[in-house]
Amino acid sequence: MLNFQVVKAASTYNAIMGRTGIHAFKAVPSTYHMVLRFPPRNGPEEARGDQKMAHGFYVTALRPDGTGGHVLPIEDMDVRENNELRGTPAEDLVPIPLDPLDPEKVTHMGASLDKPLKGRMTTFLQENNDVFAWTAADMPGSYPNLITYRLKVDPTRKAIKQKKRTYAPDRMEAIKQEVEKLLEAGFIEEVQFPEWLDNPLMNGGATYQRLVNKIFAHLIGKTMEVYVDDMLVKSLSKADHISHLREAFEVLRHHKMMLNLAKCAFAVGSGKFLGHMVSKRGIEANPDKIKAILDMEPPRSIKDVQKLKGRIAALGRFIFKFGDKCLPFFKTPKKVKDFE
Numbered sequence: 001m002l003n004f005q006v007v008k009a010a011s012t013y014n015a016i017m018g019r020t021g022i023h024a025f026k027a028v029p030s031t032y033h034m035v036l037r038f039p040p041r042n043g044p045e046e047a048r049g050d051q052k053m054a055h056g057f058y059v060t061a062l063r064p065d066g067t068g069g070h071v072l073p074i075e076d077m078d079v080r081e082n083n084e085l086r087g088t089p090a091e092d093l094v095p096i097p098l099d100p101l102d103p104e105k106v107t108h109m110g111a112s113l114d115k116p117l118k119g120r121m122t123t124f125l126q127e128n129n130d131v132f133a134w135t136a137a138d139m140p141g142s143y144p145n146l147i148t149y150r151l152k153v154d155p156t157r158k159a160i161k162q163k164k165r166t167y168a169p170d171r172m173e174a175i176k177q178e179v180e181k182l183l184e185a186g187f188i189e190e191v192q193f194p195e196w197l198d199n200p201l202m203n204g205g206a207t208y209q210r211l212v213n214k215i216f217a218h219l220i221g222k223t224m225e226v227y228v229d230d231m232l233v234k235s236l237s238k239a240d241h242i243s244h245l246r247e248a249f250e251v252l253r254h255h256k257m258m259l260n261l262a263k264c265a266f267a268v269g270s271g272k273f274l275g276h277m278v279s280k281r282g283i284e285a286n287p288d289k290i291k292a293i294l295d296m297e298p299p300r301s302i303k304d305v306q307k308l309k310g311r312i313a314a315l316g317r318f319i320f321k322f323g324d325k326c327l328p329f330f331k332t333p334k335k336v337k338d339f340e
Contacts, residue, residue, distance in 0.1 A: 002020075002021055002024045002025075025038045026038060026039055034048060034049035034050070034051055034054065035047070035048050035049070036048075036049075091110055091111070091112065091268050091269060091270060091271070092110075092111040092112075093108040093109065093110060093111060093265055093268070094108065094109055094110075094111045095107075095108055096108065096109050096121075096122050096125060096266075097126075098125060098126050098129045098132065098261075099126075099129065105129070105132075105134060105261070106261075107125060107132070107261055107264050107265075107266065108264065108265045108266070109121060109122070109265070109266045109267050109268075110265070110266070110267045110268040110269060112269060113238075113267045117238055117267070118267070120242060121241075121242060121266060121267050124242050124245065124246070125266065128246075128249050130253065131249050131252050131253055131258055131259055132258060132259050132260075132261045132264070133258035133259065133260060133261065134261065135181075135185075136181045136182065136184070136185040136187070137181075137184055137185040137186075138258065139185065139258050140256050140258075141187075141256065142211070142255050142256050142257055143255065143256065146211065146214070146215070146255060147207065147210060147211045147214070149204060149207045205228050208228055208229070209227070209228050212226045212228070212231075213226070215251055215254075215255050215257075216248075216251060219247060219248065219251070223235065223244040223247065223248075224244075224248060225273065227273075227274055229260075230273060230274065231248070231259075232271075232273050232278065233245055233248050234278070236280075238267075241267065245266070272286060275289060305329060308329060309329055309330060312326050312329060
């Protein structure tokens, strides 16, 4: 006996059968051949799929107006009775106060979090509010023996005096405010030189990346992913998330590093990381990044096919089995009377 959950919603899927259903039918699926074989009473039988039709259904499901704008995403269909709320690419956040004496010191948390876990997460963040920086002056700076950025200047060479750069008034005001913050925090100091050398911090990002790779080496790939100042703490279950956050906070506290409160969000089911969507389903393409491809019109002439060839060739290194999938486009003759 196999129970199905019937959903009244527009969808490109007639039925979705998971591992439980496949085992119940003792079926053997092959996604490569798009066939499902199962042993009924009168002998083995198989159900075959249509690759062209399946691809059309998939593209339709990704379009916002594919079925009248009311497509039920596959990630929202779950046969489990205790279906958990799932995050969305634009998951709503709720403010969480960290200091009852200062209402401006707040962070944000996923709105779909259940009430008991929300209370524990709030208590945890309030108890560890020392890892957050409210202003630039709150950051003590890491240990110099951990990592140090040095400018390699040849003492035998004469400093090059560059022309003074001019900016628009609004940008000049913004630069002035940032410089004042750094001066107040003690990160920089003013010096006077009759001849000066402009030394931009060209590889500061790479230096900082080596720092975070070093201090989070035992967590990266397990419960954390770090790219420069983007830090992601991931957990397979909600119950383990606070303990994984505690491990990350202990590393930050030990090395005197602090988090920018304005850029933090906790306990979310999905989010954007390095231009991709990261959730419990894995790493997926960001819909905003592939919107142009999804909205692309099919070729209606030989000229359109030629334009498509150029676009495909430019993206070939990102397409799995590029040659096999795109061979029909390159086989299209240059001159055809009746194009279909």
